[in-house]
Amino acid sequence: MPNMSLRKRVSSLRDSFRQRFGSEPAVVVRAPGRANLLGEHTDYNDGFVLPIAIDRSVLFAAAPRADRQVVLHALDLDASTAFSLDDLAPSSAQPWSNYQRGVAHFLQARGYRLQGLNAALTSDVPIGSGLSSSAAVEVAAAFAFRALNALDISLPDLALVCQQAEHEFAGVPCGIMDQFVSALGRRGHALLLDCRNLAYEHVPLPAGVRVVVCDTGVRRELAGSEYRVRRAQCEEAVRHLQAVLPGVQALRDVTPEQLAEHRALLPEVVYRRARHVVLATARMGQAVAALRLGDAVAFGQAMRDCHASLRDDYEVSCPELEALVDAANEVEGCYGSRLTGAGFGGCTVSLVAADAVSEFERHVVQRYRQQTGRETTVIVCAAEDGVGAI
Numbered sequence: 001m002p003n004m005s006l007r008k009r010v011s012s013l014r015d016s017f018r019q020r021f022g023s024e025p026a027v028v029v030r031a032p033g034r035a036n037l038l039g040e041h042t043d044y045n046d047g048f049v050l051p052i053a054i055d056r057s058v059l060f061a062a063a064p065r066a067d068r069q070v071v072l073h074a075l076d077l078d079a080s081t082a083f084s085l086d087d088l089a090p091s092s093a094q095p096w097s098n099y100q101r102g103v104a105h106f107l108q109a110r111g112y113r114l115q116g117l118n119a120a121l122t123s124d125v126p127i128g129s130g131l132s133s134s135a136a137v138e139v140a141a142a143f144a145f146r147a148l149n150a151l152d153i154s155l156p157d158l159a160l161v162c163q164q165a166e167h168e169f170a171g172v173p174c175g176i177m178d179q180f181v182s183a184l185g186r187r188g189h190a191l192l193l194d195c196r197n198l199a200y201e202h203v204p205l206p207a208g209v210r211v212v213v214c215d216t217g218v219r220r221e222l223a224g225s226e227y228r229v230r231r232a233q234c235e236e237a238v239r240h241l242q243a244v245l246p247g248v249q250a251l252r253d254v255t256p257e258q259l260a261e262h263r264a265l266l267p268e269v270v271y272r273r274a275r276h277v278v279l280a281t282a283r284m285g286q287a288v289a290a291l292r293l294g295d296a297v298a299f300g301q302a303m304r305d306c307h308a309s310l311r312d313d314y315e316v317s318c319p320e321l322e323a324l325v326d327a328a329n330e331v332e333g334c335y336g337s338r339l340t341g342a343g344f345g346g347c348t349v350s351l352v353a354a355d356a357v358s359e360f361e362r363h364v365v366q367r368y369r370q371q372t373g374r375e376t377t378v379i380v381c382a383a384e385d386g387v388g389a390i
Protein backbone atom coordinates (compact mmCIF):
# COMPACT_ATOMS: atom_id res chain seq x y z
CA MET A 1 0.00 0.00 0.00
CA PRO A 2 2.80 2.46 -0.81
CA ASN A 3 0.62 5.45 -1.59
CA MET A 4 -1.71 5.39 1.34
CA SER A 5 -1.02 7.97 3.97
CA LEU A 6 0.07 6.71 7.35
CA ARG A 7 -3.29 7.59 8.86
CA LYS A 8 -5.14 5.50 6.30
CA ARG A 9 -2.77 2.59 6.76
CA VAL A 10 -3.30 2.67 10.52
CA SER A 11 -7.05 2.83 10.23
CA SER A 12 -7.20 -0.05 7.77
CA LEU A 13 -4.89 -2.11 10.01
CA ARG A 14 -7.15 -1.40 13.00
CA ASP A 15 -10.16 -2.55 11.00
CA SER A 16 -8.46 -5.79 10.05
CA PHE A 17 -7.37 -6.38 13.62
CA ARG A 18 -10.91 -5.86 14.89
CA GLN A 19 -12.38 -8.19 12.26
CA ARG A 20 -9.90 -10.93 12.99
CA PHE A 21 -9.65 -10.76 16.77
CA GLY A 22 -12.95 -9.12 17.74
CA SER A 23 -11.28 -6.46 19.89
CA GLU A 24 -9.34 -3.21 19.60
CA PRO A 25 -5.54 -3.39 19.49
CA ALA A 26 -3.95 -2.18 22.72
CA VAL A 27 -1.05 -0.69 20.79
CA VAL A 28 -0.15 0.15 17.19
CA VAL A 29 3.60 0.33 16.61
CA ARG A 30 5.34 1.95 13.63
CA ALA A 31 8.91 0.89 12.84
CA PRO A 32 10.64 2.45 9.83
CA GLY A 33 12.87 1.05 7.10
CA ARG A 34 16.12 2.85 6.40
CA ALA A 35 18.35 4.30 3.72
CA ASN A 36 22.04 4.55 4.50
CA LEU A 37 23.74 7.76 3.39
CA LEU A 38 27.35 6.79 4.09
CA GLY A 39 29.48 4.00 5.58
CA GLU A 40 28.54 0.76 3.84
CA HIS A 41 29.75 -2.69 4.91
CA THR A 42 31.43 -0.93 7.81
CA ASP A 43 29.07 -1.89 10.65
CA TYR A 44 30.41 -5.44 11.00
CA ASN A 45 33.94 -4.00 10.96
CA ASP A 46 33.26 -1.94 14.11
CA GLY A 47 33.15 1.19 11.94
CA PHE A 48 30.74 4.09 11.42
CA VAL A 49 27.45 4.32 9.52
CA LEU A 50 25.16 7.25 8.74
CA PRO A 51 21.63 6.02 7.92
CA ILE A 52 18.25 7.73 8.09
CA ALA A 53 15.00 6.10 9.16
CA ILE A 54 12.59 6.64 6.26
CA ASP A 55 8.86 7.27 5.95
CA ARG A 56 8.21 3.70 4.84
CA SER A 57 7.35 1.48 7.74
CA VAL A 58 5.98 -1.67 9.28
CA LEU A 59 2.80 -1.20 11.31
CA PHE A 60 2.17 -3.76 14.02
CA ALA A 61 -1.14 -3.73 15.90
CA ALA A 62 -1.21 -5.92 19.00
CA ALA A 63 -3.22 -6.80 22.09
CA PRO A 64 -2.20 -9.01 25.00
CA ARG A 65 -3.54 -12.53 25.51
CA ALA A 66 -3.99 -14.27 28.84
CA ASP A 67 -2.00 -17.32 27.67
CA ARG A 68 1.45 -17.87 26.11
CA GLN A 69 0.28 -17.99 22.47
CA VAL A 70 1.37 -15.51 19.82
CA VAL A 71 -1.14 -15.26 16.99
CA LEU A 72 0.04 -13.30 13.97
CA HIS A 73 -1.74 -12.16 10.85
CA ALA A 74 0.30 -10.66 8.00
CA LEU A 75 -2.11 -8.54 5.96
CA ASP A 76 0.12 -8.16 2.90
CA LEU A 77 0.72 -11.90 2.65
CA ASP A 78 -2.79 -12.83 3.72
CA ALA A 79 -1.14 -15.39 5.99
CA SER A 80 -1.60 -16.31 9.63
CA THR A 81 0.35 -18.35 12.11
CA ALA A 82 0.40 -19.12 15.82
CA PHE A 83 3.15 -20.26 18.13
CA SER A 84 3.80 -20.71 21.81
CA LEU A 85 6.28 -18.62 23.79
CA ASP A 86 7.34 -21.91 25.38
CA ASP A 87 8.42 -23.46 22.10
CA LEU A 88 10.36 -20.98 19.99
CA ALA A 89 12.34 -22.11 16.97
CA PRO A 90 12.59 -20.95 13.35
CA SER A 91 9.70 -22.21 11.21
CA SER A 92 10.40 -23.41 7.68
CA ALA A 93 6.66 -23.49 6.92
CA GLN A 94 6.10 -19.82 7.90
CA PRO A 95 9.48 -18.13 7.37
CA TRP A 96 7.90 -14.66 7.45
CA SER A 97 7.14 -15.19 11.15
CA ASN A 98 10.73 -16.05 12.10
CA TYR A 99 11.46 -12.41 12.91
CA GLN A 100 8.75 -12.34 15.56
CA ARG A 101 9.69 -15.80 16.85
CA GLY A 102 13.34 -14.77 17.10
CA VAL A 103 12.61 -11.51 18.86
CA ALA A 104 10.44 -13.29 21.44
CA HIS A 105 13.11 -15.93 21.91
CA PHE A 106 15.94 -13.47 22.53
CA LEU A 107 13.87 -11.25 24.82
CA GLN A 108 13.13 -14.30 26.94
CA ALA A 109 16.77 -15.40 26.75
CA ARG A 110 17.63 -12.10 28.43
CA GLY A 111 15.28 -12.98 31.27
CA TYR A 112 12.23 -10.96 30.26
CA ARG A 113 8.90 -12.60 30.99
CA LEU A 114 6.43 -12.27 28.11
CA GLN A 115 2.70 -12.72 27.79
CA GLY A 116 1.11 -13.96 24.57
CA LEU A 117 -0.36 -11.55 22.07
CA ASN A 118 -2.61 -11.21 19.05
CA ALA A 119 -1.14 -9.12 16.26
CA ALA A 120 -1.79 -7.93 12.74
CA LEU A 121 0.94 -6.35 10.65
CA THR A 122 1.40 -4.59 7.35
CA SER A 123 4.37 -2.97 5.63
CA ASP A 124 5.05 -0.50 2.86
CA VAL A 125 8.82 -1.05 2.95
CA PRO A 126 9.51 -2.87 -0.32
CA ILE A 127 10.66 -6.39 0.57
CA GLY A 128 14.14 -7.47 -0.49
CA SER A 129 15.03 -4.04 -1.86
CA GLY A 130 17.78 -3.19 0.61
CA LEU A 131 15.66 -0.81 2.70
CA SER A 132 15.68 -3.11 5.73
CA SER A 133 12.14 -4.37 5.64
CA SER A 134 13.13 -7.26 7.90
CA ALA A 135 14.76 -5.04 10.53
CA ALA A 136 11.56 -2.97 10.58
CA VAL A 137 9.49 -6.10 11.25
CA GLU A 138 11.81 -7.16 14.07
CA VAL A 139 11.88 -3.75 15.70
CA ALA A 140 8.10 -3.35 15.45
CA ALA A 141 7.50 -6.73 17.09
CA ALA A 142 10.13 -6.16 19.78
CA PHE A 143 8.67 -2.77 20.62
CA ALA A 144 5.17 -4.26 20.85
CA PHE A 145 6.42 -6.93 23.28
CA ARG A 146 8.16 -4.23 25.27
CA ALA A 147 5.03 -2.06 25.42
CA LEU A 148 2.57 -4.86 26.28
CA ASN A 149 4.81 -6.37 28.94
CA ALA A 150 6.18 -3.06 30.30
CA LEU A 151 9.72 -4.33 29.77
CA ASP A 152 12.55 -2.28 31.14
CA ILE A 153 14.83 -2.54 28.11
CA SER A 154 16.54 0.34 26.32
CA LEU A 155 16.13 0.91 22.60
CA PRO A 156 19.80 0.11 21.86
CA ASP A 157 19.37 -3.22 23.69
CA LEU A 158 16.14 -3.83 21.81
CA ALA A 159 18.07 -3.31 18.55
CA LEU A 160 20.64 -5.88 19.70
CA VAL A 161 17.87 -8.40 20.42
CA CYS A 162 16.53 -7.81 16.90
CA GLN A 163 19.99 -8.32 15.40
CA GLN A 164 20.28 -11.63 17.25
CA ALA A 165 16.89 -12.67 15.87
CA GLU A 166 18.10 -11.85 12.34
CA HIS A 167 21.29 -13.89 12.88
CA GLU A 168 19.78 -16.95 14.51
CA PHE A 169 16.21 -17.14 13.23
CA ALA A 170 16.55 -15.60 9.74
CA GLY A 171 20.12 -16.82 9.17
CA VAL A 172 21.53 -13.46 8.04
CA PRO A 173 24.80 -12.43 9.77
CA CYS A 174 24.03 -8.70 9.53
CA GLY A 175 25.66 -5.82 11.37
CA ILE A 176 23.76 -3.57 13.77
CA MET A 177 22.98 -0.62 11.48
CA ASP A 178 19.48 -1.53 10.27
CA GLN A 179 17.92 -2.47 13.58
CA PHE A 180 19.60 0.43 15.36
CA VAL A 181 18.35 3.17 13.07
CA SER A 182 14.87 1.66 12.90
CA ALA A 183 14.84 1.96 16.69
CA LEU A 184 16.65 5.27 17.16
CA GLY A 185 16.32 7.37 14.01
CA ARG A 186 15.14 10.95 14.35
CA ARG A 187 12.93 13.06 12.09
CA GLY A 188 14.95 15.45 9.91
CA HIS A 189 18.23 13.85 10.96
CA ALA A 190 20.69 11.20 9.95
CA LEU A 191 22.07 8.96 12.70
CA LEU A 192 25.83 8.72 13.09
CA LEU A 193 26.54 5.41 14.81
CA ASP A 194 29.81 4.07 16.11
CA CYS A 195 29.20 0.36 15.63
CA ARG A 196 31.91 -0.59 18.11
CA ASN A 197 30.37 0.91 21.24
CA LEU A 198 26.95 1.97 19.88
CA ALA A 199 27.59 5.63 20.73
CA TYR A 200 25.43 7.72 18.44
CA GLU A 201 24.40 11.23 17.58
CA HIS A 202 21.78 12.73 15.33
CA VAL A 203 23.06 14.96 12.54
CA PRO A 204 20.55 17.40 11.02
CA LEU A 205 20.01 17.12 7.29
CA PRO A 206 20.59 20.41 5.48
CA ALA A 207 17.53 22.36 4.39
CA GLY A 208 16.81 22.36 0.69
CA VAL A 209 18.02 18.83 -0.06
CA ARG A 210 16.08 15.62 -0.45
CA VAL A 211 17.09 12.01 0.00
CA VAL A 212 15.86 10.10 -3.03
CA VAL A 213 15.83 6.32 -3.21
CA CYS A 214 15.62 4.52 -6.55
CA ASP A 215 14.82 0.83 -6.70
CA THR A 216 16.54 -1.26 -9.38
CA GLY A 217 13.74 -3.81 -9.10
CA VAL A 218 16.51 -6.42 -8.94
CA ARG A 219 16.10 -8.52 -5.83
CA ARG A 220 19.33 -9.33 -4.10
CA GLU A 221 19.82 -12.99 -4.91
CA LEU A 222 23.51 -12.88 -4.14
CA ALA A 223 23.27 -10.67 -1.12
CA GLY A 224 23.15 -13.52 1.41
CA SER A 225 26.03 -15.65 0.20
CA GLU A 226 28.28 -12.81 -0.97
CA TYR A 227 27.64 -10.91 2.25
CA ARG A 228 29.12 -13.81 4.19
CA VAL A 229 32.11 -13.93 1.86
CA ARG A 230 32.76 -10.20 2.38
CA ARG A 231 32.57 -10.58 6.15
CA ALA A 232 34.99 -13.48 6.04
CA GLN A 233 37.42 -11.52 3.86
CA CYS A 234 37.40 -8.63 6.34
CA GLU A 235 38.12 -11.06 9.17
CA GLU A 236 40.93 -12.57 7.13
CA ALA A 237 42.45 -9.11 6.62
CA VAL A 238 42.36 -8.53 10.37
CA ARG A 239 44.10 -11.84 11.07
CA HIS A 240 46.95 -11.03 8.67
CA LEU A 241 47.36 -7.51 10.00
CA GLN A 242 47.36 -8.63 13.63
CA ALA A 243 50.72 -10.31 12.96
CA VAL A 244 52.32 -6.87 12.69
CA LEU A 245 49.71 -4.69 14.41
CA PRO A 246 48.72 -6.57 17.57
CA GLY A 247 46.36 -3.80 18.73
CA VAL A 248 44.05 -4.29 15.77
CA GLN A 249 40.73 -5.90 16.69
CA ALA A 250 38.78 -4.97 13.58
CA LEU A 251 39.40 -3.09 10.31
CA ARG A 252 38.11 -0.02 12.08
CA ASP A 253 41.46 0.12 13.91
CA VAL A 254 43.58 0.24 10.75
CA THR A 255 44.67 3.54 9.18
CA PRO A 256 45.08 3.96 5.40
CA GLU A 257 48.85 4.37 5.95
CA GLN A 258 49.12 1.13 7.92
CA LEU A 259 47.16 -0.73 5.29
CA ALA A 260 49.39 0.61 2.52
CA GLU A 261 52.53 -0.29 4.50
CA HIS A 262 51.43 -3.89 5.09
CA ARG A 263 49.75 -4.48 1.75
CA ALA A 264 52.10 -7.35 0.92
CA LEU A 265 50.71 -9.39 3.82
CA LEU A 266 47.27 -9.59 2.23
CA PRO A 267 46.01 -11.50 -0.80
CA GLU A 268 45.03 -8.97 -3.49
CA VAL A 269 41.27 -9.38 -3.15
CA VAL A 270 41.40 -9.22 0.63
CA TYR A 271 43.51 -6.09 0.39
CA ARG A 272 40.90 -4.38 -1.79
CA ARG A 273 38.06 -5.34 0.55
CA ALA A 274 40.05 -3.94 3.46
CA ARG A 275 40.87 -0.75 1.55
CA HIS A 276 37.17 -0.04 1.08
CA VAL A 277 36.49 -0.34 4.81
CA VAL A 278 39.61 1.51 5.96
CA LEU A 279 39.03 4.47 3.63
CA ALA A 280 35.33 4.59 4.53
CA THR A 281 36.28 4.84 8.20
CA ALA A 282 38.92 7.48 7.53
CA ARG A 283 36.56 9.62 5.43
CA MET A 284 33.51 9.59 7.67
CA GLY A 285 34.61 12.40 10.02
CA GLN A 286 35.09 14.95 7.24
CA ALA A 287 31.91 13.96 5.48
CA VAL A 288 29.83 14.38 8.63
CA ALA A 289 31.47 17.74 9.28
CA ALA A 290 30.44 18.80 5.76
CA LEU A 291 26.88 17.66 6.37
CA ARG A 292 26.71 19.64 9.59
CA LEU A 293 27.83 22.72 7.72
CA GLY A 294 25.13 22.13 5.14
CA ASP A 295 27.81 21.54 2.50
CA ALA A 296 25.84 19.23 0.24
CA VAL A 297 28.50 19.40 -2.48
CA ALA A 298 31.25 18.03 -0.23
CA PHE A 299 28.96 15.43 1.30
CA GLY A 300 27.74 14.40 -2.15
CA GLN A 301 31.34 13.89 -3.24
CA ALA A 302 31.84 11.55 -0.27
CA MET A 303 28.81 9.57 -1.45
CA ARG A 304 30.32 9.30 -4.94
CA ASP A 305 33.69 8.19 -3.54
CA CYS A 306 31.91 5.61 -1.42
CA HIS A 307 30.08 4.23 -4.42
CA ALA A 308 33.27 3.96 -6.49
CA SER A 309 34.91 2.02 -3.71
CA LEU A 310 31.90 -0.28 -3.27
CA ARG A 311 31.95 -0.95 -7.00
CA ASP A 312 35.70 -1.37 -7.58
CA ASP A 313 37.15 -2.58 -4.28
CA TYR A 314 34.25 -4.22 -2.49
CA GLU A 315 32.58 -5.42 -5.71
CA VAL A 316 29.00 -5.37 -4.49
CA SER A 317 27.45 -3.37 -7.34
CA CYS A 318 25.66 -4.71 -10.43
CA PRO A 319 24.78 -3.31 -13.89
CA GLU A 320 21.37 -2.07 -12.77
CA LEU A 321 22.79 -0.19 -9.78
CA GLU A 322 25.41 1.33 -12.10
CA ALA A 323 22.73 2.44 -14.55
CA LEU A 324 20.82 4.20 -11.75
CA VAL A 325 23.91 5.87 -10.29
CA ASP A 326 25.07 7.04 -13.73
CA ALA A 327 21.62 8.42 -14.55
CA ALA A 328 21.47 10.23 -11.19
CA ASN A 329 24.88 11.79 -11.72
CA GLU A 330 23.74 13.24 -15.05
CA VAL A 331 21.18 15.45 -13.32
CA GLU A 332 22.16 18.94 -12.34
CA GLY A 333 21.24 19.32 -8.68
CA CYS A 334 22.15 15.75 -7.80
CA TYR A 335 25.00 16.09 -5.29
CA GLY A 336 25.86 12.43 -5.03
CA SER A 337 24.45 8.96 -5.60
CA ARG A 338 25.46 5.50 -4.45
CA LEU A 339 24.17 2.04 -3.81
CA THR A 340 22.66 1.70 -0.35
CA GLY A 341 22.56 -1.41 1.83
CA ALA A 342 24.32 -4.67 1.05
CA GLY A 343 24.31 -4.26 -2.77
CA PHE A 344 23.85 -6.83 -5.60
CA GLY A 345 20.59 -5.13 -6.54
CA GLY A 346 18.18 -3.27 -4.32
CA CYS A 347 18.31 0.50 -4.18
CA THR A 348 20.45 3.56 -4.70
CA VAL A 349 20.32 6.63 -2.50
CA SER A 350 20.91 10.10 -3.91
CA LEU A 351 21.17 13.54 -2.36
CA VAL A 352 19.26 15.95 -4.58
CA ALA A 353 18.49 19.69 -4.41
CA ALA A 354 14.81 20.04 -3.54
CA ASP A 355 14.05 22.06 -6.65
CA ALA A 356 15.73 19.46 -8.90
CA VAL A 357 13.74 16.47 -7.64
CA SER A 358 11.09 16.39 -10.39
CA GLU A 359 13.69 16.66 -13.14
CA PHE A 360 15.74 13.99 -11.33
CA GLU A 361 12.79 11.63 -11.27
CA ARG A 362 11.90 12.25 -14.91
CA HIS A 363 15.46 11.77 -16.13
CA VAL A 364 16.34 8.73 -14.02
CA VAL A 365 13.14 6.85 -14.88
CA GLN A 366 13.70 7.45 -18.58
CA ARG A 367 17.42 6.69 -18.64
CA TYR A 368 17.03 3.56 -16.58
CA ARG A 369 14.38 2.27 -18.95
CA GLN A 370 16.62 3.04 -21.95
CA GLN A 371 19.69 1.44 -20.41
CA THR A 372 18.19 -1.69 -18.87
CA GLY A 373 14.68 -2.16 -20.24
CA ARG A 374 13.48 -2.12 -16.64
CA GLU A 375 11.33 0.21 -14.58
CA THR A 376 12.59 1.93 -11.46
CA THR A 377 10.51 3.15 -8.55
CA VAL A 378 11.61 6.52 -7.21
CA ILE A 379 10.90 7.27 -3.56
CA VAL A 380 11.52 10.75 -2.19
CA CYS A 381 12.18 9.97 1.45
CA ALA A 382 11.64 12.03 4.55
CA ALA A 383 13.92 11.23 7.49
CA GLU A 384 11.58 9.98 10.20
CA ASP A 385 11.64 9.10 13.87
CA GLY A 386 12.55 5.59 14.88
CA VAL A 387 10.11 3.13 16.35
CA GLY A 388 7.19 4.30 18.44
CA ALA A 389 3.57 3.71 19.32
CA ILE A 390 1.07 5.75 17.33
Ligand code: GLA
Nearest residue numbers: 040041174175176177341342
Ligand atom coordinates in the same frame (compact mmCIF):
# COMPACT_ATOMS: atom_id res chain seq x y z
C1 GLA B 1 22.88 -5.03 5.25
C2 GLA B 1 23.13 -5.41 6.69
C3 GLA B 1 23.73 -4.23 7.46
C4 GLA B 1 24.96 -3.68 6.74
C5 GLA B 1 24.64 -3.42 5.27
C6 GLA B 1 25.86 -3.00 4.48
O1 GLA B 1 21.89 -4.04 5.18
O2 GLA B 1 21.92 -5.79 7.31
O3 GLA B 1 24.06 -4.63 8.76
O4 GLA B 1 26.05 -4.52 6.89
O5 GLA B 1 24.08 -4.56 4.65
O6 GLA B 1 26.33 -1.78 4.96
